[in-house]
Structures are given as C-alpha cells and as structure tokens.
Amino acid sequence: MAKLEAKNIVKRFEHNGEMLPTLDGINLSINDGEFVCIVGPSGCGKTTLLNIIAGLTKPDSGQVLLNGRQITTTGPDRTLVFQEGALFPWLKVSDNVEFGLKVAGIPKNERSEISSRYLDMMQLTKFADSYTYQLSTGMKQRVAIARALVMDPEILLMDEPFAALDAQTRDLLLVELQLIWERTKKTILFVTHNIIESSVLGSRVIVLKNRPSKVKKEIIIDHRRPRLAEDESLKKYQQQILAELRTEVQPGGKHTD
Numbered sequence: 001m002a003k004l005e006a007k008n009i010v011k012r013f014e015h016n017g018e019m020l021p022t023l024d025g026i027n028l029s030i031n032d033g034e035f036v037c038i039v040g041p042s043g044c045g046k047t048t049l050l051n052i053i054a055g056l057t058k059p060d061s062g063q064v065l066l067n068g069r070q071i072t073t074t075g076p077d078r079t080l081v082f083q084e085g086a087l088f089p090w091l092k093v094s095d096n097v098e099f100g101l102k103v104a105g106i107p108k109n110e111r112s113e114i115s116s117r118y119l120d121m122m123q124l125t126k127f128a129d130s131y132t133y134q135l136s137t138g139m140k141q142r143v144a145i146a147r148a149l150v151m152d153p154e155i156l157l158m159d160e161p162f163a164a165l166d167a168q169t170r171d172l173l174l175v176e177l178q179l180i181w182e183r184t185k186k187t188i189l190f191v192t193h194n195i196i197e198s199s200v201l202g203s204r205v206i207v208l209k210n211r212p213s214k215v216k217k218e219i220i221i222d223h224r225r226p227r228l229a230e231d232e233s234l235k236k237y238q239q240q241i242l243a244e245l246r247t248e249v250q251p252g253g254k255h256t257d
Helices: 046-054 093-103 108-121 137-149 167-184 195-201 232-246
Strands: 004-015 018-030 035-039 061-066 069-071 078-081 155-159 187-191 204-208 215-220
Touching: 004 046, 018 046, 018 215, 035 046, 035 195, 046 078, 046 155, 046 187, 078 137, 093 108, 093 137, 108 137, 137 167, 167 195, 195 232, 204 232, 215 232
Parallel strands: 035 187, 035 204, 078 155, 155 187
Antiparallel strands: 004 018, 004 061, 061 069, 204 215
16 A cells, blocks of 8 residues: 555635636555655645645545545644745754644654754754854755754655755765765655756656646656765656656747646
C-alpha cells in the first residue's frame, strides 16, 4: 500500500465570474520514504495540489489518502515548508523551532532536547539564541526546515523552499537536504520550478501538464547520492524533464500557482 495517494483530484477557481479548471484529475502514488519532486509550468497548480494534500484547501472532487485513510483537514502527520519560512521574528531561533512542540504541550526539557538535535542537524546550534530577523534568507530556511522536522511528520511537504536563495546557498542546501532525508527516512513531496533542483533531489520527478493540469510523465532518477547540481551525469534526466515541459509552456501568458 502506498504511503500517500491522490486520487482524481479536481479543483476549479472562479475568475471573472467563470469557474476555471486548475487540476483536472490528478493521480499520485508515493511510497514510504520516497523523495518525489513535482515540476510543471507556472500556474499549473503545483502549489494548489500541495495545499490540498496538506489539508489547507479542499478539492472539488477526488480524495487524498494517507496510509489508506482519507484526509480532509490539516494534521500533525503532514508539515508544510513554504517558499518563505513564515517564522516569528520576535522569537529566537530555538523558540521558533520549538513552537509546534510547545503548542502540542511537550514539556520544556523535552522540547529543548528535541530541538537541539535538529538545530545541530541543520548547523544552527550557534545561532540558537539569535532572532530570525538577524539571519540570512538561507539560514531562515534552515530554521523553517528544522521547525518542520521536530514535529516528526509522516510527510514533509515543501513548496519551492529554495526559490529565493542565491545559487551558492541553494546548492549547499540541496546536498544537506539529501543527507537529512537519508538520515530521517522521511517521505518528502517537493514542489519546484527548477529542473536542476528536481533532478538533484528527486528519486522520482512528476511532470504536470499545463492547466487544466494532469500528470504528464513520471521520470525515475536512478543516480547515486548525494547528488551535486554541477554533476554532468544528471543532464540526461534534466533533458528528459525539459523535453516534457517545453511542449507545455504557452507563449504570451503567465500565471501564478
């Protein structure tokens, strides 16, 4: 049985009095411990799909199953990391990381022990007493990932978390995220518009068609890890992904997810 399934997900949004289809029967099946990337044209509904899986948005039809059970709301079994970390600037790094644990009623000593482990994993220990507004964008994303991991979710959902980073910082975090995934064995669903990013991270890359969106192609990335962005051996996978996307890009129009 798959860890996560999306079955015939349909979603429409109103635009100028007309209901426009965004997702038109999306079907996904993700196994336990798998790292899956989703790519597609701008505006095809990648973020919408992630929000439906997270329970933030309801589909018009279809269902999402986690361990064979239908899910319709948010829950601690799924944690979403946004493009911008959505951190609390008035809290220190350690307090941001512990926030979900505190809400869950975890005792202070236990919170501290758990957060320390993930602060160390994300190389944030010496910044634990800093405020997040004092950190670079890349460091803030490290905090956001640590905050997600401390909750020990079954599924880690990531919505273009490296999109705002400079190339050097992104490449470093691409390697670190792979190492964290191998260490934690988490199931990760990662949305990106970056072809290189998807080939570096994904065990499988799912390419979506332009809206109304469906799954167009699934590409298996059978390559050693940790992978590097500059690895020439990944180019054959990148070319496959690009070939699928090229026919989906429509001239003259740009949408947002």
